[in-house]
Amino acid sequence: MDDGQVVAPRGAYCETARERTRGLLGRTGLDPGEALVIPTQSVHTFRMRFAIDVVYVDGRGRVLGVHHRVPRGRILPWRLRAHAVVELPEGQAAALAIAPGQMLTWRPVEPPNPADYNERAPS
Secondary structure (H helix, E strand, O other), X not given: OOOOXXXXXXXXXXXXXXXXXXXXXOOOXXXXXEEEEEOOOOOEOOOOOOOEEEEEEOOOOEEEEEEEEEOXXXXXXXXXXXXXXXXXXXXXXXXXXXXXXXXXXXXXXXXXXXXXXXXXXXX
């Protein structure tokens, strides 16, 4: 966020089509401080086991929209100007007061590995 607040100290950026397709499927939840960044203009929560917060961002990281506590089995609307979505644990966006117009930046502490990120997922 533009005030330097850390939104998620741990997470991954999905780069391949396989990583984007898998997303959070198979996971039993997101731990506090985790996030998944997916380059897309929309997401769904079919076959997920838990609710999430979804933040749409443009190519510069400006927040375009926030969906709070998205339950399983939903399709979120397309955002034509969206460059990516940030999936957060349920309630995290509200707790951090993430709102349209704010800027998010990513600064990996170490290179994220989506394969490790989904390590807890059952096969």
